[in-house]
Amino acid sequence: MKTIAVQRLMRASVQFLGAFAFSLNLLIGVMSGDAQAQSADANDTARLLAGMQPSPPSPVLALTKELAWQHHSDRLNAIFAQVENRQLARIRTWSRMKLTAPSPVLFYMFSGPDFLYANAFFPDVSTYVMSGLEPTGPIPDLKKLSRESLAHGLRNIEESLNSILSYSFFRTIDMRLTLVASRLPGTLPILYVFLARSGKTIKDVSLVRIDQDGTAQIDDGVAVADAKSPRGVKIEFVGENGQPQTLYYFSVNVDNDGFKASSFMRFCNRLGTGDALVKSASYLMHRDQFSEVRDFLLGHSRLVLQDDSGIPVTRFDQARWQLRPFGHYSGPISLFANRYQSKLAQLFDRRRAEPIEFGVGYRWRSQTSNLMLAVKTDAANDGAVAGAPPTQASVEVPVGGENSFDVNRTESGNDAGAHKTVGRGTIHQVTKHPTRAKWIARTRVRTRTLQAHDGPTFWFRSWN
16 A cells, blocks of 8 residues: 555656646746847847838838838938948958957947947957947837837937938937937937947847946846946847847946046956047047046057047057057047147158048048057067057157147137037148148138038938
8 A cells, every 4th residue: 555655646746847847848938938029129129220121020010111111211221321332341341451359348438329330340349338428218119109209210310320320420419419309219229220230130138237346237227326327238239140249338427527436437447458449539538537538448458449539649658559540630620629639640741651441530531531550569569469560560659748739738628518529510621741830720711511421411411
């Protein structure tokens, strides 16, 4: 009798364990399906906002039947085709030749949501760290929008993309107005568009905030005790090669009052050494008020790729950095006329500047743009120089002797308070490498209306 009872108990136990295992597998399958559906929604949302067909049977597929979306798709297809041929394809070709050993981490301060150019210059980065003053906004849910709200949101996206697709940089003031007024607010919709148009597949999106120890935590929307805690977004995605990549964008002020106090610097510190990209940065790091973020980039970057609006050339210690000029330096546009760098002009005057076949930065026209690639010499000696043999490490500009006009300028001046913006109507053309007096005189005489580069402009506002 005892033997029969034991056998029955064993059979019951086996049945119970089998049922439990089946239920557990079912639960895991449901959770996995939910996760896949969530990531698919994010990727399909990005594709739809970018004017691209989402994959069937996406719940947002029906929105492609809307006339407003079809017009949006036609406009973005036309302008991105122009940008691809005019700039992005050429930048990628240049990057493959010159940035041969990029770091896994890219610091792109003052970027706003400009993933488009970050990816063009540094396509294989594992972790992108981007920052701007503009808030991230909520994760878009297109199914909650009415037809009118969707049409309005798509139009605002086009207006927000206006300047960067024409000139390679955002006009911060205009972008803030359109992002706040949009039915799709914040920088996240713009990041979605650039990720989709760059051929990325989004796997996961989460809103995050940075704790005091510099750790990114999921943001549950509840106010934290420290109001300075930066909030942003973490986007996980893969490219055509299938390699996982991560993009962080934080809404944070990186001046000396905010960079350390907000714990953003501690977050960046945790990522170790990386590379840096600086473009159309309003010459903010020429000012003492931004010395901490400037020193961080100099201390935590193996290489810095920037236009002349980035770190002053005199801040690169010639004993530690190899400097390579590309393009043409003719001084800043009139809005930032007091940021002319005589030492940078000397670097370009040595006739070592290699040409670039694309426009970038405030001097956005082809053949007028400038880039400087700064590589730490210890990395160069290790064979990690971006496209240059170690024997060319003699192009540094001496640090000493720069006058106070170029370095450590006070806050007064015509770029005070400017942040990634250009004048409403004019840029000034100058002769190649003039003296400062001649340069200033000429910038006051010769002007040109800032118009979109070659290509369709039918959906762009005129800046007259």
